[in-house]
Amino acid sequence: MLRSGLRSVRGAFAVDRRVFALAFARLADGIGNSFLIIVIPPYVASSVVGGPTFGLTEAMIIGVILSLYGLLNSLFQPFTGRLSDSRGARKRFILVGLAGLATTNFLYLFAGSYLSLVVLRALQGVSIAFIVPTSVALVNELATAGDRGGNMGVYNTFRLVGFGAGPVAAGAVVAGGPYALSVGDSAVTISGFEATFLIATVTALISLAMVATLITDPSDIERRAGGAPSLSLGDPRGQNVLNPVITLGLATLFMMIGISIFATLQNTVNARLDQASTWFGLQFSAFVIAQIVLQTPIGRASDRFGRRPFILAGMIVLVPTTLVQGFVGTSLAMFVARIGQGVAGAMVFAPALALAGDLAPEGESGTTLSVLTMAFGFGIAIGPLISGFLVGIDFAVPFVFAAGLAAIGAVLVATQVDETLDREGAPTAAAE
Structure with missing residues (x-):
């Protein structure tokens, strides 16, 4: 039944069914993983957690736990992406990451010290690093130049739905605890925290099962393996100063700093x-809402009208909407x-992934696309640090700074990135 449903959805959106299966899997693990963003701060502050603080305040420990995940996730992505290229494997890497995620989610049930929470969250960051670049690389390899933007849009849409729904559900689950569960003749009571950890474990296992049964690697991926994938800073064609993939990574970094x-x-x-x-909750979620609504149609439009116009327009729109x-x-x-920022972000991210995918050499999608996924993660991690520092000068300063970065990103895209599709949707010389 699930396979039949995926085929029907594929017909409606014209994307590979394996992309939909992967998107559904990322939706499931996204819900569970984003649960922890809401749950960890009150869990750390609860009486359940104790032990040595190593001279740090409780607030600082929470910051370390939350930021360590994003930092390690972003740092490891280029290595896992490159390794998946050289080994000719996508599915195995995704399964390793999901298994690590399920295991660490479950181990939160037994974590009673600050140090154990730091270790588990760090391991989760590494686990996600196995999933993100290999998933995007798989989407890229299952797509063609004529539908790559739409595939990237669908994948990102489902991933964002999971990420956006998780925190809302987590708050309700924690508030609704404790829960009485019947196990045979016995009754077990679990707290709201324990319920969220169990739900996060189950969603990761569901994702693991979906990938294991519904996803296959491209048939020729092993043939293309065994090389030494690399990415130069300069334009390998010699037409521009910067490699266009590096340029797109910088634009993505600047965009996510401005958003976060x-x-x-x-x-404040x-x-x-x-x-x-x-109101703040609505304002915070407005970006995600716009992304969910627009990623797929903009991605598909970039297949028809080209990638670069959307990316450039998005970076330009990002300047006033941030300022x-x-x-x-x-x-x-x-x-x-x-909302305007969300529209700008939707115009940039899926077309940028598609353009980078157009440029990726055969068998090097993991290495190439990890530049953008890493930049996305670093932007989310760096943005709050920048705003926390600059807002002390004046409320407007963080937004002025981020708008300036967006303007630099627009200039870089305008001068260093060429179109990869012609007017008929076929690859141009830049993509060959």
Whole structure:
């Protein structure tokens, strides 16, 4: 039944059924993994967790646990992407990552010290590093030049749905605890925290089962393995200064810094706009909402009209939509600005992945696309640090700084990135 449903959806969106299976799997593990973003801070602050703090405050420990995940995830992606290229394996790497994720989610049930939480979250970061570049590389290899943007859009849409739904569900699960479960003649009571860890474990196992049964590597991937994939900083064709893939990575980094500077400013934004926390939640999620709605249609449009126009337009739109957030005076205006950022992000990310995929040499999709996925993760990690530092100067300064980065990104795309599709949707010389 599931296979039949996937075939039907494939017909509606014209993407490979394995891309849909992978997208559904990432939706499931995204829900479970994003649970922990909401759960870990109150769990660390609860009476369940104790032990040595190594001279750190509780707030600092929470920051280390949350940031270590993103840092290790991003740092390891180029290595796992390159290794999956040289070994000619995508599915095995994804399964290793999902198995690691399921195991660490389950081990949270037994983690009672600050150090154990740090170790588990670090291991999760490494596990995700096995999943992200290899998944995107697999999507790239299952697509063609004529449908790569649409495939990337579908994959990203489902991944973002999981990421966006998880925190909302996690809050409800924790608040609804404790839960009484019947096991045969016995009754077991579990806390809201334990319930979230179990749900996260189950979602990872569901993803693992879906990938194991529904995903296959491209038939020729082993033939293309065994090389030494690499990526030069300069343009290998000699037409521009920077390698266009590196340029797209920088644009992605600048974009995500601009998006994520908002994350640490909740108290400041609420006080400035005299708004309740509900408004901030809406403003924060506006970016994800726009991404979910627009990723697939923009990705498919980039297959028809070209990648570069969308990427460049998105970076240009990112400048005013980021800048204005430092000066708006109403909650609604901030919400609209964040929606605008989401539109800009949707115009950049799926077409940028598709363009990088067009440029990826045969058998080197993992190495090539890990540049963009790594930049995405680093931007999410760096943005809050930058805003936390610059907001002390003035509220507008982080947004002015991020808008400047977006402008630099637009200039880089305009001068260093060439189109990879012609007007008929066929690869241009730049992609060959």
